[in-house]
Amino acid sequence: MPQKDSGKIVAKKGSTFAEALKAAGVKNAIAALVDGAEYDLSTVAKQDTTLEPIFPDSPRGLKILRHSTAHLLAHAVMELFPDARPNAGPPTDDGFYYDIDMKPINQEDLERIEERMHQIASRNIAVERENLSRKELLKLFAWNQYKLDKIMENVPEGESSTVYRQGDFVDFCRGPHVPSTGYLKAFRLLSIASTHYKADENRPMLVRIYGTSFPDEKSLKEFLKNREEALKRDHRKIAQEMDLLVFNSERAPGFPFYTPNGMIIRQELMNFMARLNRQYGWEEVSTPHIYRDVIWKQSGHYAKYKPNMYLFTLSDGDSYGVKPMNCPGHITIFERTPKSYKELPVKYCEPGTVYRYEKSGEVGGLTRPRMFTIDDGHGFMRFDQIVGEVRSIMEMVKATFSGILGHVDMTFDLSEIDKNSPENYLITYHCNRCGTDVEARKAAMEEELVCPSCGSTDLSPDFSTWDTATGQLRQALDEAGLEYAENPGEAAFYGPKIDVHVKDALGRMWQLSTIQVDFFMPTNFGLYYINSESKHDRIVMIHRAIFGSYERFMAILIEHFAGKFPTWLSPLQAYIVPVSEKFNDYAIEVEKFLKGSGIRARADTGTETMNKKIKIIRQMRPSYILVVGEREEQGKSVSVRNRKDKTSVISLEEFQKKLLKEIEECRVEQTL
């Protein structure tokens, strides 16, 4: 059993951390924590040192374990492929990888490498840390340009750094690592991929081997089982089985086509959102999909987004762009009349379909399509209204996910400006000579920023607008009692934002909702309102989406529910099977009765046997299977089989009543 926190352990001067832990009766530790820094167990205390053991089942320990397993991987590769040149092998969220310059390998090679890793692990070779001077390091790794690059980048002239050695294998590394290869027991190589050195297309291609590692076999098995489950739930596979959508790779690569079944789910989600929007004061509008290029120039999308847009020019010379975003359309509606401060906020929403050209290698399934529909909303408001509106949107977010998933496990990010690189953002600059304020995003400018009134180049960034807006987002989160992570540098260039992540049934986090404050576009479009002093004042826009996109959200729901949608979303709510042809009439009667109240019911009067029908319909994942025969016909009842294969006999009217209630309430669990 892994040990719990064993309180304070002191390594006496001159003894190793391993000895100290042993003396304290601590077993299974793989490293030690001293003042927040991680150390090898072989570290010798320079003075009496208070340390904390790191166990492999803790987050820190797991990282170390996986990092060591990455070394083991490189070690095995070097034994099998002496020409290989390892680059980098870090731990990741659920395992590790190692990037190696070598000839492409196949699945068999992967198995051989894994086998060799087990061999090396069982040799239980000590993993030893050595401190070497820069010069020694460069000499040691003279054979490997990648390591040389790292040494030169990371070890200043005249300084030293560390390597880790296990037998013949040595790696330039900060560590810490497990004491010996024998600590690595439960690991598995998962896949072969490839990657450019430093993610730069112009640099050489490296083989990336992914793997994972756990403290024990049981956790590994669990992980692999989970992974397999995720594969089984792949939305592309289930969407195929349930006939929800198709892709036609020749006619429209990357564009989803919804079939009638898929459209049912999509439509239900849209209805759900439409209702919520009405409830929270978001008015639905509809905007064109194609615009003259002038609007894209004005919005700034051309400057930043042009390579991802579908553009065309007609024979009369007019150029058009298909919309990659909905905001310009909503702005066009908003600006049709001047607005008084009393009218704000104005909130428009639309299930807005956008088209974005994704490079061929980037498209895939519903998560990266080239066309998707955002449950988009743009609020136009005064500065002082941000907090209230953000809070209201947060309520919508909560209502949405607790309503659809039945529980809410969410995390929040507050993405802020990186004040060290103001040039990347649209901010105000204050002229130090004449006091004029000018707004600019320096990174997008070709010439130096000068004061528009006096021509001075002495301008200082003024973060006050950003600070206020960020403060308002923070306040909204605080007032809602939510915990959140603050991420400097993650803001959009036009304003700070809140991102919402939701956990699915497999424990994966998905970024869904986003709430963004925007100063940029209102400026570009010259949006204003008339304040109480009859003066023009600045409009602030909030962009928000709750599902994100219908496509992506559907994909996530498919995987979350493994296709077994709550009844209100299910394309087939009642599948009716007559016991034999004799009862076809009653089956049709049941179908008609249920359909009459809007239930998606289908009687199968085909010539197959009942058993076969039940078997085949399984992949369509109907909510309920109704078997009807003589008894049911006599008693005007149905034999109901739910998704857990529980059967019950109930009167037809009662069934209809209960089903309607289940649908009406968007119940996640079946009630029958």
Place this chain on the structure above:
RNA sequence: GCCGCUGUAGCUCAGCAGGUAGAGCAGCUGAUUCGUAAUCAGCAGGUCGGGGGUUCAAAUCCCUCCAGCGGCUCCA
């Protein structure tokens, strides 16, 4: 876009030391009328992703294009 893998019937896949295609399911026809996870028989279905080349002969070998999948953020 780049790298690797893959592309054979509606679906899942076999065939690939080169000798012009095969199975199961789905579909169609007929028989069967059946109480909760596949009744039986027959039929039909593919210019093997597109194009080019090598060859007497290409699904199979070579080139090229297209598409799908996994990666291309985690840094020693």
